[in-house]
Amino acid sequence: MNARATDELVGASTLAPNPAPSGRRVRGYASGKDDYLARLRKIEGQVRGLQKMIEDDRWCPEIVTQFASVNRALQEVAVGLLNDHLCHCVVDAVRTSDAEGAEKLHEVAATIRQVLRM
Numbered sequence: 001m002n003a004r005a006t007d008e009l010v011g012a013s014t015l016a017p018n019p020a021p022s023g024r025r026v027r028g029y030a031s032g033k034d035d036y037l038a039r040l041r042k043i044e045g046q047v048r049g050l051q052k053m054i055e056d057d058r059w060c061p062e063i064v065t066q067f068a069s070v071n072r073a074l075q076e077v078a079v080g081l082l083n084d085h086l087c088h089c090v091v092d093a094v095r096t097s098d099a100e101g102a103e104k105l106h107e108v109a110a111t112i113r114q115v116l117r118m
Contacts, residue, residue: 026088027084027088027089028081028084028085028086028087028088028089029080029081029084029085031084032080032084036077036080036081039073039076039077040077042073043070043073043074043077046066046069046070046073047070049066050063050066050067050070053066078115082108082111082112085108086108089104090104090105090108
């Protein structure tokens, strides 16, 4: 995919510069890091709630419903991270070279395969 088509696909304004001032690469999720951390803290609280529900001998269907809620929340975080990876890391690699782009696309495909095996 050429750079112009890639820009049209993900929107050029969503791209962040990759090198950080310290020389470390900026991760694709960097602009949403605080949001991801807040969402994970909320999920952490939900998991603690699950533990309490079991300690309190709550009704099984209530617990299972809460498990489903936690799973959905985790999946949303994972999808967001994957989207950020595609929009930043993969697009940057494609722009750098066909070989780097192909490598990143294989990496994404392997990640998706692993997630679907869950």
